[in-house]
Amino acid sequence: MVRDSILFKQIKDLLITGLIMVFLIGLAEGCLRIFWPQPTKTVYLTEPPGLMDPDVGVILRPNAKWMMQKPEFKTVFELSPEGFRDKVDHSAPVPVGTKRILIIGSSHTLGAGVDYDDMWVVRFEKACLDHGLKVDVVKAGMNAFDTPSSVRFLEKFYSRYKPDFVIFELATAALLANPLYTEDKPSFDKSSSTSGIKIVTKEKEDLYFISVIKRILRMDDTFYANYNMKKGWGPILSTDSDFRKRQIQSTEQWFLRAKVFAAKQGVKIFVMAIPENTQMLINARRMNIPGIDPQVNDRDLEKFCKEQGIGWISPLNYFSQQYLSQKKELYYRLDGHMNSRGQKALSECVFNNLWAILNTL
DSSP: OHHHHHHHHHHHHHHHHHHHHHHHHHHHHHHHHHHSOOOOEEEESSSOSEEEETTTEEEEOTTOEEEEEETTEEEEEEOOTTSSSOSSOOSSOOOTTOEEEEEEESHHHHTTTSOGGGSHHHHHHHHHHHTTOOEEEEEEEOTTOOHHHHHHHHHHHHHHHOOSEEEEEEEHHHHHHOOOOOSSOOOOOTTSSSSSOOSSOOOOOOOHHHHHHHHHHTTSHHHHHHHHIIIIIHHHHBTTOHHHHHHHHHHHHHHHHHHHHHHHHTOEEEEEEEOOHHHHHHHHHTOOOTTBOTTHHHHHHHHHHHHHTOEEEOOHHHHHHHHHHHOSOSBOTTTOSBOHHHHHHHHHHHHHHHHHHHHTO
């Protein structure tokens, strides 16, 4: 009888404690929803922006408009009649004396998380013009673009824009996801990790309380880096990973294809590698994580590019220096895209690398 009474009291105490915890979490959730919302949603203001191109893959629909909101930012995307997040019309040939630069990339180049004027491609173009360089920058940022999509985009749309220079963005996420090299046209099998990618997806929304906890935990550089290594970035930064070596080799084949195509047109191409935030933090803080080297891909790809006569730009060390000196974030910790400071740093890095070349034109 005494045992039953004790057991009953323990169960009662557990229930009361549980109810109190639920009440406190609910109270915190309610306060956050009123005073500090953490929404994750996408609202289409026109037709969905994803458009299937049989030769390239998934590109963006001309004149599409949508709003993306996440706990750390809210961005409205407005596309031009050419399907770019670009306020300049590039349909006509450039004036004599003006050089056209075609920049092809993923959501980093599309400016996910920042306003139009904060996009690195817009800042880069402005820097060139401010320094007296006559350029026309085609801002071909496409959500979820990998290297094959970028190369195929150049092959299909070169004749429309006839650029003098081409800059390929290579984000670490693309290096991680790039498929093996093939001469085949893109597949639209949605089960593939590299084709049929949904341009805008309905993401799972956490409780606001959980989102805040995640943001707080990820403010610590060491926790953030180690968490993301386990989450999936490890294989692409591992020095001994056969997977990483295979991805590097395949990516090099895609860029070699781009080089051969561009050479026939008399066009110089550059590869610009955008580091992932985890990669930058490990590099900046010189973290010792067994088997992980944040610069291993840059070394391999820089060597390849130099051997092939392809221009190479790596912002990794510049980003690391900026982060340590300014003590301000360059990326959104929860989302992973560059914030306005990151976009600004990237534009500076690219401009500094290309200034000497552009100034001789």
